[in-house]
Amino acid sequence: MIVNLEQFVARERPGWERLEAMLRRLAEDPWRSLPWEEVRELERLYQRAAADLARLSTYAAEPEARRYLENLVARGHAEIHSTRRQEGRWRPREWFLRTIPRTFRRQVRAFWLAAAITAAGCAFGGAALALDPEAKGALVTFDHLQGSPTERVAREEAVQGDPLRDRKARFSGWLMTHNTRVALTAMALGMSWGIGTLVILFYNGVILGAVAVDYLLAGQPAFLFGWLLPHGAVEIPAILVGGQAGFVLAGALLGRGRRQRLAARLRAVAPDVVTLCATAALMLVWAGIVEAFLSQYHEPVLPYAVKIGFGTVELVALAWYLARVGREGGDARGTEVAR
Amino acid sequence: MNGERTQVWRVRTPEGVAFTLRLASPVLRAAAFLIDWTVVTAGWGIVSTVLGLLHLLGRDVAGLVLTVGYFAVSQGYAIALEWLWRGQTLGKRLLRLRVVDARGLQLSLAQVVLRNLLRFVDGLPVFYLVGGVAALLNRRAQRLGDLAADTLVVWEPPEPLPDLTALTDDKYNSLRAHAPVVARLRQAIGPAEARAVWSAVARRDQFDAEARVRLFAELAAHLRQLAAAPAEVTEGVSDEQFVRNVVAVLYVNR
Numbered sequence: 001m002i003v004n005l006e007q008f009v010a011r012e013r014p015g016w017e018r019l020e021a022m023l024r025r026l027a028e029d030p031w032r033s034l035p036w037e038e039v040r041e042l043e044r045l046y047q048r049a050a051a052d053l054a055r056l057s058t059y060a061a062e063p064e065a066r067r068y069l070e071n072l073v074a075r076g077h078a079e080i081h082s083t084r085r086q087e088g089r090w091r092p093r094e095w096f097l098r099t100i101p102r103t104f105r106r107q108v109r110a111f112w113l114a115a116a117i118t119a120a121g122c123a124f125g126g127a128a129l130a131l132d133p134e135a136k137g138a139l140v141t142f143d144h145l146q147g148s149p150t151e152r153v154a155r156e157e158a159v160q161g162d163p164l165r166d167r168k169a170r171f172s173g174w175l176m177t178h179n180t181r182v183a184l185t186a187m188a189l190g191m192s193w194g195i196g197t198l199v200i201l202f203y204n205g206v207i208l209g210a211v212a213v214d215y216l217l218a219g220q221p222a223f224l225f226g227w228l229l230p231h232g233a234v235e236i237p238a239i240l241v242g243g244q245a246g247f248v249l250a251g252a253l254l255g256r257g258r259r260q261r262l263a264a265r266l267r268a269v270a271p272d273v274v275t276l277c278a279t280a281a282l283m284l285v286w287a288g289i290v291e292a293f294l295s296q297y298h299e300p301v302l303p304y305a306v307k308i309g310f311g312t313v314e315l316v317a318l319a320w321y322l323a324r325v326g327r328e329g330g331d332a333r334g335t336e337v338a339r
Numbered sequence: 340m341n342g343e344r345t346q347v348w349r350v351r352t353p354e355g356v357a358f359t360l361r362l363a364s365p366v367l368r369a370a371a372f373l374i375d376w377t378v379v380t381a382g383w384g385i386v387s388t389v390l391g392l393l394h395l396l397g398r399d400v401a402g403l404v405l406t407v408g409y410f411a412v413s414q415g416y417a418i419a420l421e422w423l424w425r426g427q428t429l430g431k432r433l434l435r436l437r438v439v440d441a442r443g444l445q446l447s448l449a450q451v452v453l454r455n456l457l458r459f460v461d462g463l464p465v466f467y468l469v470g471g472v473a474a475l476l477n478r479r480a481q482r483l484g485d486l487a488a489d490t491l492v493v494w495e496p497p498e499p500l501p502d503l504t505a506l507t508d509d510k511y512n513s514l515r516a517h518a519p520v521v522a523r524l525r526q527a528i529g530p531a532e533a534r535a536v537w538s539a540v541a542r543r544d545q546f547d548a549e550a551r552v553r554l555f556a557e558l559a560a561h562l563r564q565l566a567a568a569p570a571e572v573t574e575g576v577s578d579e580q581f582v583r584n585v586v587a588v589l590y591v592n593r
Contacts, residue, residue, distance in 0.1 A: 027425060078439075166398060176410075184456055187459075188457050188461075270489075
């Protein structure tokens, strides 16, 4: 049987055009709330268009009418079955005080994995430098860290005036963007089944461990902690959070012990991955400011005790925020606006 | 893949109806990306010139704004536009491409952000090689960002209501006087065959003259055989007109 297309189009056209107009208005303002009567009308028109499409597909009219209806049904389907409006608008306070710490805790195993890999890298880098000091050139790739720690400390402490005069803000901007790139790359490499994330974290750990052991062996622990702690207390956990996001992604990709399909697994973790990336970026903005405006100033300008005290307070506050804030109601998804 | 040169992805709704999304070709996607890249680069060039006035406030502050601003704009451009314009950036809008949820639903903010952040790995090592290879190997043409966010990039050509004027010319249709022939045709011609005949009529201007004559001759011979019509129905009627008459009686009742 073949549909009498002329009659069919003439009969159904007003409904299709009405549905198209409603969908166009909704597309123009995604936050528009429809009155109850319009919701019912939209649903009725969509059902009718879907039935028309089924009829045309079965009884095969020409392709243009079918494509037109497919397009209409696809748009109606997205409007009727989606929950975009239910997600509501983004609330910064809710996001900061609930979503971030709850997401972090929900995925804390991935964070501990990132921390363990970085620690393993630190141990490797530290041991390699302690056993073979000549390996420093290969382990630490930054030019300003190639020389003797003792000479650097003497040089930095002898500086008169402001070493970063007229370039602190620019330097902080560079640090923010560079470190955010590293954190986001660690996250994105989760799509290599976590191998790329693992390599980045391990390599970061190697550099950190080698630099730390270099300064400790040179008898400069106060300079080391005074230099690294103020920004490192936030920067290093931020890179770990980027790695955490990467491992969450890799976990969904591998899907060990989960019965869901790949697309469903990835879809389930997407809000958490995005929240963790935003958290890392936020932390790195703060770390960039501290590194440029505080970390580069040493004794006698700024006592090491003050810098180490500041870094310790930051670390404790960060740990408290991530571990304790927003605990009421549990950490399960849905207890906060997960956007 | 269907018979056309476009790859399609079928989505089945809870109502049991299926619709197809036409997947965008890698070439179109690359062109849209180039347009967006040009827009960001040119736009930022203008903005940075204006921001250059910040040097009056101090080179240091200007340096911070320019460094962070470019990073935010280059990373945030696609995220902001795909969220506000329902899956489209300027480049995608110009080329009629759209990012859609693979289940046919609306995009969530998490999907938009994730697919764009994954450009960090899709862009490796150069010129989107990882993303390009992933899209070529994936049956839904997804780069890694699309795979992670469960999104597709589709091509949306304009879909006007069908133009029935091709069938409703006022010429005399010899078939209408022979109800048994019409009934036989309706019974013998299946939907797919009817669609093919319709397409030939609808696209007749796209064929060159020789191909058109040959095509309609073949179709008319096939339809005449199915219709088993008396001689007066087909006498003096050209092959193309006969095919048009058949399509008209199949699709339009008078």
